Amino acid sequence: MKRFKKPMDKVEVRNLTKSYVERRMKARDPGSCNYHEKCEVLKGIDFRVKAGSFTCFLGPSGCGKSTLLQIIAGFEKADRGKVLIDGKEVTGSSSRHIFVFQEDGLLPWLTARQNVALGSRHITDPEKRSSEEEDYIEMVGLQGFEDHYPHELSGGMRRRAEVARALITNPDILYMDEPFGALDFVTRLQMREEMLNVHSMFDSTILFITHDIDEALQLGDQIIVMSERPSRVKADIHLDAPHPRDLSSGHLAELRKEVYFLMGLHAAL
Ligand SMILES: Nc1ncnc2c1ncn2[C@@H]1O[C@H](COP(=O)(O)OP(=O)(O)OP(=O)(O)O)[C@@H](O)[C@H]1O
Ligand SMILES: [Mg+2]
Incomplete structure (x- = not known):
């Protein structure tokens, strides 16, 4: 890495x-x-x-x-x-400057990989973009779950995907x-x-x-x-x-x- x-x-x-x-x-006269x-x-x-x-x-x-x-x-x-x-x-x-909030911030209609890819749009070379996405997915331990949708991931995995999405923006x-x-x-x-x-x-x-x-x-x-x-x-x-x-x-x-x-x-x- x-x-x-x-x-x-x-x-x-x-x-x-x-x-x-x-x-x-x-308090006394709420209507007034x-x-x-x-x-x-x-x-x-x-x-x-x-x-x-x-x-x-x-x-x-x-x-x-x-x-x-x-x-x-x-x-x-x-x-x-x-x-x-x-x-x-x-x-x-x-x-x-990137924010990660307490609430789930993944888009539910996108897979883990597609969510992470939202953070990699600044990388113009498609091969480089794809290899970076792989790297970040691996770094947060989500390999094997790339194609799962958020509702198919555990709470911890969803957080990991969010962290990967934030970090890939560098x-x-x-x-x-x-x-x-x-x-x-x-x-x-x-x-x-x-x-x-x-x-x-x-x-x-x-x-x-x-x-x-x-x-x-x-x-x-x-x-x-x-x-x-x-x-x-x-x-x-x-x-x-x-x-x-x-x-x-x-x-x-x-x-x-x-x-x-x-x-x-x-x-x-
Ligand atoms: N947009 C807003 N309009 C009015 N009051 C607000 C607004 N945002 C926050 N507050 C008020 O400011 C205070 C601080 O809120 P804030 O969310 O920053 O606290 P916090 O330390 O993050 O709390 P918690 O640990 O519960 O998340 C609270 O009293 C809250 O009601
Ligand atoms: Mg707070």
């Missing part, structure tokens, strides 16, 4: 602030009129992400993790603050919003390993939202822990422990405890 080498983006988020205005019915309530989501978010690194975002449900990723990717606008990618301010989305930044959230525990562990393999083979910068503290500690070069809404960066942790990581002892066990505490999960340890 080839390794891609190319100059990489880095992300810098400066003092990012975002509110939504929510329309609510007046509505009022608008400002919902502060992000309040002064600052961090930097190194090129080619794997950054995990942790934080309570509803704190604004997805909103933050959508702003970085240029799908949403911040009220204040800036996102810089390689020093340039983000003003919109880019085809070099993205500079891969955004993953709880990509393995719907999978069973064992399949999640397998996908974790596969993400580490993928990350060692590619230069893509990965921004990865998860609710799973161990997943973040296993995968991340950096872990950003966000607070309750209005959300700030509660901790910005850099890890350089080699893989595979043993979270049960030493520095990583201490760090794991610290992250549980940061997440307010004192009783869960």
Whole structure:
């Protein structure tokens, strides 16, 4: 399998602030009129992400993790603050930046191979395109299932096909919003390993939202822990422990405890 080498983006988020205005019915007299309530989501978010690194975002449900990723990717606008990618301010989305969501994103009327092929349209030489598709299908362990439709694949296989479809675009930044959230525990562990393999083979910068503290500690070069809404960066942790990581002892066990505490999960340890 080839390794891609190319100059990489880095992300810098400066003092990012975002509110939504929510329309609510007046509780006492629902028929009369509505009022608008400002919902502060992000309040002064600052961090930097190194090129080619794997950054995990942790934080309570509803704190604004997805909103933050959508702003970085240029799908949403911040009220204040800036996102810089390689020093340039983000003003919109880019085809070099690919999103993988928690929900199934495969097109159900296309086979696994045809879904992966949606990501390879930029490759003009048909032979090269076809051989790349084979490579990526093999890399995510889907060989033998290329011609299956999504409903004929397991949940883990569908995720693998999505990851292959994202990677074949050779993205500079891969955004993953709880990509393995719907999978069973064992399949999640397998996908974790596969993400580490993928990350060692590619230069893509990965921004990865998860609710799973161990997943973040296993995968991340950096872990950003966000607070309750209005959300700030509660901790910005850099890890350089080699893989595979043993979270049960030493520095990583201490760090794991610290992250549980940061997440307010004192009783869960
Ligand atoms: N388009 C929108 N319009 C109004 N409010 C929104 C919109 N998108 C998100 N919100 C609100 O912003 C807050 C943060 O939402 P967001 O989806 O970013 O949280 P999250 O941290 O990703 O949560 P979860 O972990 O549950 O996925 C929530 O209160 C949500 O209701
Ligand atoms: Mg979310």
